[in-house]
Amino acid sequence: MDTSSPSAFVNGALLRRYIGQKVRTVVQVIGSDMGSVVGKSTDDLQIFVKGSPPASTTTYLEVIGIAESENSIRAETWTNFGISFDALNYNELCKLANGEFKHLFI
């Protein structure tokens, strides 16, 4: 496993902890244009994802990239997660991965 460049699981609220670092999150796409996607995080916050999104996006989108501010990410990897995704589960995962079980995650 490549551990040289870990990306932390985050939701909207956790993003501020990782400014300047690599994060991964899943958003519900609200709008998109050439250079960015506006998404809703799994804890209902707005996140701006910059970079070059895929030509067509599904309802849910996973992005991995650098947290630029408390509500924006410059994404390097974009992955369509389809139209059915359990946001609640993902949000709980983010909380566990940043809470008392942090040591279990890279």
Next chain:
Amino acid sequence: MENSVTQNGIATVLSNQSTDSSSVRPEIVVQVVDLKPVGNRYTFNANDGKMKIKAMLPATFRSDIISGKIQNLGLIRLLDYTANDIPGKSEEKYLLVTKCEAVAPPLDAEIKAEIKASTGIMLKSKQEFVAKSASQIINEQRANAAPAARMAITRRVHPLVSLNPYQGSWTIKVRVTNKAVMRTYKNARGEGCVFNVELTDEEGTQIQATMFNAAARKFYDTFQMGKVYYISRGSLKLANKQFKTVQNDYEMTLNENSEVEEARSEEMFIPETKFNFVPIDELGAYVNQKELIDVIGVVQSVSPTMSIRRKNDNEMIPKRDITLADETKKTVVVSLWNDLATGLGQELLDMADNYPIIAIKSLKVGDFQGVSLSTVSRSNVVINPDSPEAAKLKSWYDSEGKETSMSTIGSGISSSANNGSRSMYSDRVCLSHFTSNPSLGEEKPVFFSTRAYISFIKPDQTMWYRACKTCNKKVTEAMDSGYWCEGCQKKDEECSLRYIMAVKASDSTGEAWCFAFNDEAEKIIGCTADELNKLKSSEEGEANEFQTKLKEATWSSHLFRVSVSKQEYNSEKRQRITVKGVSPIDFAAETRLLLQDISKNKTSQ
């Protein structure tokens, strides 16, 4: 794969026809036009966009044509053929195709060269004409569709059972056996509307078809309950097992370009309602699952109507409870709702003294009072059906059932499970729960749900038995030929194999041997016992397809509904775990369950 015909293909065929049979003929792709049966053969015109020639397919292609492999307007590659003279017409030839393969599904129209060629006569010009490719034609057709006319060209009705997502075009003839109301929805992409219909063909096969937005608005008024339609140009995808309401691996989506045409003034068929009855004592396995079940029973009692306030909109809706019994000597309460409560329920109340038999299709199994049944909008009730099951039940009831003492299915289960609330998730246990509780199931079978991997299927066990095709009971080989069924008291030339097998299940806490019968074993193995037997006999040796199939089934996880009971083997009582239901894993639901467990563990620490 080639998507266009061979240029000047027909000319090539004709110029090669004089060579002797040993020479290699060029393989040529042509379009099938005007395909029709003539006796047990088929004639068509082979079209290369420039020329057409009469052609014939011998009876050996019948199955390819019936299965839709070779279709009108589709493309085929001619692999072996002869060009023969048509008797009495020395200038004209016809092509006898002895070997060919399908290359592309039907196009929307005949392929024609850009420049009009006079029919039947080869152009003398040396100029190369470009035949249109299939995709070109499809694109052009999309713009100016003339549905009715086109459908008439390709109208060859496919049985619903033959449809799959990989098929080209098809037309089905179906009756609307259920129509849902239009629903509106809102999501991130905006608002929309959706409705679905349940379609049933002559053979009783059903499929659900869904329409969104423009398609929903276009077809909502077209589809009328009980009417028969020709439908084509829908798309198929694997059905979502979680929400499946009919027995079909696929579901259909119709879009704006789909074609729906009422079959007026044609012979109507009445699809028979296919029932798949679950005995009352096996209903426990279905509690709170999304799967709808069918039940048949003798009506024991009918309640007056009640008015129940619906939670979500406070509307008062009528409800009536009836009690059904069957040969398992168990009874279950069925709640009839809405029109079924007032109309049919009243009818049942009036005839209750005669203990009518009723068959109900599509019931939800809930955990109220342990196990109870409830009608949904698409439930279908038949009073005193004219079927062998009904006759058998009636004669059992008249002869002994009436005097037998029965118990309700719910009470037995809820008392043994020691808690009133039961569902796939609330009575979830790990395998160690069985292995560490040897007394489990001592008094009566107890039911649980467990998520586990199949870890071993012993390949050399007896996995199936020869069963009667009518009643599924074990048959014995008859003296001369065929099979004798003791149950039916008759002989049949054929029998079918039904599974009864032992499988080892494993999870993080341990492992346990479970018994699985036919339906459950089919879901575990992924094919029927007959199919598996074929694999077994087709090849010998170590790594045959049979072994592979078993290996594929191993290390896949399922959600199992199991019953645990004690059975005597050689005067020793042993635990027996029987698989009563197999469902695919709903990962989101399982994750929630795990999250619940994590938070439970945290608070208990």
